[in-house]
Amino acid sequence: MAFYHRRTCPRTMSNLATVFFLLACIYSSQTQSTEQSPVQACETDHPEKVAEEEVSIQHQLDNLNLLLFLSLLVLTILTIWLFKAHRFRFIHETGLAMIYGSIVGAIVWYTADTNGPEHDPITTDAQECDISKATSSIYLSLEYPSNKSVTFQYNRLGIIKGGAYTVPSAFVEKVNFDPEVFFNMLLPPIIFYAGYSLKRRHFFRNLGSILTYAMVGTAISCFVVGGIMYSLVVLVMKRTDFNLKDSLFFGALISATDPVTVLAVFHDLQVDVDMYILVFGESVLNDAVAIVLSRSVESYDSDSFEAGPILKSLGIFIGVFVGSFAIGSVMGCITAIVTKFTRIRDFPLLETAIFFIMSYMCYLMAEAAQLTGIVAVLFCGIMQAHYTYNNLSEESKKRTKEVAELAQFLAESFIFSYMGISMFNPRNQYWDAGFIFSAFFAILVGRFLNIYPLSFLLNLGRKQKIPWNIQHMLMFSGLRGAIAFALAIRNTATVARQLSLTATLIIVLITVVICGGMTTQMLTWLKIRVGVSDEDTAQQQGMQVVGSQNTEIDVRIRKRYDQAWLVRQWYDLDHKFFKPIFTRKGADLKETLPLCCYPVARCLTVMDEHVNEDSDSDLILDENSSSADQLSGVNLEIAQPTNHTEDDIVLDADLGLGSNQITTPGLNLKPIPAVV
């Protein structure tokens, strides 16, 4: 792996040059193609021909547009490989994609012929309620001298900025592709993979802290940012096109953190898994919270603080969050049930296909039900990893993981390239240096008031304190990324929204490039230990503790930690009921369910009797758990998590992020060896 040849560089560089040449070709060819079309259209008397030409021109423009993005991706991937091979960690693929994107974007926007022919808008006086004239489709009928008539259908794209009727060249038009593509195609794989690759054991152990940062912290951040923006932009800078609701909306969208670059460095340098999960878990859940918050703010009906609308928005927040959670979880469970009770695992291709289709369906269902699909798909991913994964065939286990990882990688690179390209898109942006500086100030304060006070409160309750250096690292990990951008670009109808989008783009670029680049440096400054391999962990496990504050952590404290009420309850429920219902593992339902449910229990466990070929590990697990069940309270509580340990470690390692767990100063949350 570490074997690298310096001499390959020039060749790679020549590849890069090829790609650039290609880009130039694309660009020149598009200019030609758009110029041809009106001439050809004019020379014919056959309207069908025009339609055919139109179809082929549109198709060609779509292709050129995609080709541009893909060339960018190839360029990014090759450069990233070069950096990785050189152990050059100062820039991550997302940052690079964005930088390349913005270079290409600048070329496209500033060289493109935006001073095209001016078209008079078809103007209608809207006397009463004539907004209804702007139907979603309109039809333009042209009559020919030859008594032929041809009708074109036009679909409404959206509202454009008042007054700007200069038509940009067709290619430039196309680069503005529909923001719904983000939501429907690009975000779901990213978020699903986040859920699917979550190290659940560590996640559930730190559930309390993660939930606090993600729920309370994001709300704090949203209101702090909103408040500061309102004070600075509306009260100080006296903008009239930006109101309280816009401020809060900006606060909500910019509170979605996306520390993908930081996490990549954490992964490469093998930092402590619990610190990893704090950063990762917070960012994953806070995306969900930020999305739902922005929805609630959007539906806030008033321009001042009033109890009614506030309560309504709160209701929407809770309703949307719970509803999306429910849809995601239920779809995850349905997939688990389908894969448990059918023998579709004999056909891994069908199994994988159904796994992804059902995961994607949960996104669509949540959106169709006016909830948020991203939140649903996140929890669906977690459920799929926790239950369905156990039912899959060996081949599907690998395949689902690999496909999800690839999809995530491609979608993420694509989004960041797109962000780069839209950086200089004049269409839906509104630059205001004051606004951007205010936004930077606001997010810094917002993040500060999120991390430090909450860490203080958490440390009051936690036996394992979150030390200062981890708190600083959490503060530092507040990068912004894909979700913030997706929320901002979704609607750019008003100036306020355009201001927000522009500020978001700049914030994403700066945080991704600067924070991403400085992560390694930061880990050194904060004296966070890195690079401890699995073997070290195994040796240290339960004995050696490296740390400053807690140089000796006795078994009791750790026992206490493992017994945190929420976690304990969850493990208990999960092991006794959910696991055996949705998978072929876990406790025996016939024993855990009350007697009256015996028929149901028998029905649900019926497959276990037949499917013995692959249940070696299950049997071992069952032995463990049944012996654990016979023990009294305390032992049970210790045994339970440990019971899952082996199982989950394997799962975590399988699920992509490596099983690197090390002991950092003062944060030793290692599993205790089984006492039973």
Add this chain to the structure above:
Amino acid sequence: MAFYHRRTCPRTMSNLATVFFLLACIYSSQTQSTEQSPVQACETDHPEKVAEEEVSIQHQLDNLNLLLFLSLLVLTILTIWLFKAHRFRFIHETGLAMIYGSIVGAIVWYTADTNGPEHDPITTDAQECDISKATSSIYLSLEYPSNKSVTFQYNRLGIIKGGAYTVPSAFVEKVNFDPEVFFNMLLPPIIFYAGYSLKRRHFFRNLGSILTYAMVGTAISCFVVGGIMYSLVVLVMKRTDFNLKDSLFFGALISATDPVTVLAVFHDLQVDVDMYILVFGESVLNDAVAIVLSRSVESYDSDSFEAGPILKSLGIFIGVFVGSFAIGSVMGCITAIVTKFTRIRDFPLLETAIFFIMSYMCYLMAEAAQLTGIVAVLFCGIMQAHYTYNNLSEESKKRTKEVAELAQFLAESFIFSYMGISMFNPRNQYWDAGFIFSAFFAILVGRFLNIYPLSFLLNLGRKQKIPWNIQHMLMFSGLRGAIAFALAIRNTATVARQLSLTATLIIVLITVVICGGMTTQMLTWLKIRVGVSDEDTAQQQGMQVVGSQNTEIDVRIRKRYDQAWLVRQWYDLDHKFFKPIFTRKGADLKETLPLCCYPVARCLTVMDEHVNEDSDSDLILDENSSSADQLSGVNLEIAQPTNHTEDDIVLDADLGLGSNQITTPGLNLKPIPAVV
């Protein structure tokens, strides 16, 4: 694998019921959502709100549409699993997807409220050349009493059938999704996988026959079908809206065969690989030919036979085919070079990503250059399998294969579902029983005149005759599928095109369901041996020959077969130059290239010296080949293909379709054991 529980059926069925229930929910919810929108739009004075509402409604409709398709896919997959588990081979997933699709389609089209409000088209008199008024975007400006003005942008969708201004409900509108999606998103994975999973050894051995059927045969089929359609529809039925060009276009598009159901049965029943490759290879290449033919016909400028336009079309045919082939091959080779000369294989995720992006780019580049991307992507797939595959890391080898297979499966199921749903779409169809019957008659005659005369001619040249039963099977394998549909739906502006689309849909449905269902029966009737496993083959290899006509095939004949000029030349070139240039395998370039190219040769083989960790098999191969090189003519020719045998068998087995090779009556094309 063979272990199956009957008791799981009821549960699966209840799952299916759930899916159906879901469909009902979708359907009812969509009706509500579309009814709400106009009311809400009218009540507000804020145009931005309308835009926001519009965005969310459009988004919801997109989701519902996708959800409908995905539910269909889940239903199809579960049913197919049920059938597979029951060894019920009478229907393939594609046929089933189409049937389910047509049921749902019938419900959607016949229950949907198509008698929506009539909208007056915005009519303009086109005095002179006013087709230019139908610009690709138009702007509708509404002025408000409050002196606000709001401008909506509308993008041109296309021409609609003259006179039909009833606006269908928004959901129904959406189900008609852009046919370009087929070309850009769904076809490339299917065709790429066909190329990537091609059993190249068998393919190259039967190259002559495959090329004859695919090139000459498809052209025959196109002109025969075109001629018959012209005679019947124009001359006999006297339709004035269908001309010679339309007939030939229909002939070209309907000549693309897609025997996916037959091949699935072949695979399940393990028929002879050479028969498999004849059917598969013909269908893959004839798609390419049919696409290019239809392009040439479209560009035919005249309404009668004239030398000029015919030559021009011929030129276009050759130019487009060769151009697309070149782009595909070159991109394949570039990918091979990139993966050979960079150490990107250390990062399998990046490697897989770049592999797929570059393959997809070749599609886009060909389309952007006005060539056909499908043809390019096919040859790119073959190149990727032949060269790039050897350079990939072990992980990427598996992953690329699996991802391509999954994408192919999903795309194919989706297309067939979509075909089912469009079966009853009144929008772009035109039913004419006479036309449909003529089309069936024409394709039967066209296939007949393709297979039998060409087989006769081929048998004159072949030592290994193609026996009657295989010829009948080839005749029977002329199913129509995705490509024919995609070509037909691409443009439905005229009545002739709508007639063609309708006929194509019916032909696809009937051939897929009937021929697909009867394949097993047909194999029995034609006495084609099935179910011979690899071990049998190994035992039989080179000795036992089961057959009627050629009961004893001596080594000389087989040697002669292996030495077919084209194949021999290709193997020689490939082994001496292409393999060593594009991969780390094959002969030593420093020996095969002329002395003047020594520096180039050294440069191209430079990686071999360093990368020894994974070249065990290469060394063996190199030994073989260098000894083979030292031998004189005949021995070399025998040794060459054999040399590749082991390598390729492994590849073929890896690449998805299993390595089942058996000896069928009279068609023994087995490799001979190495003589060296």
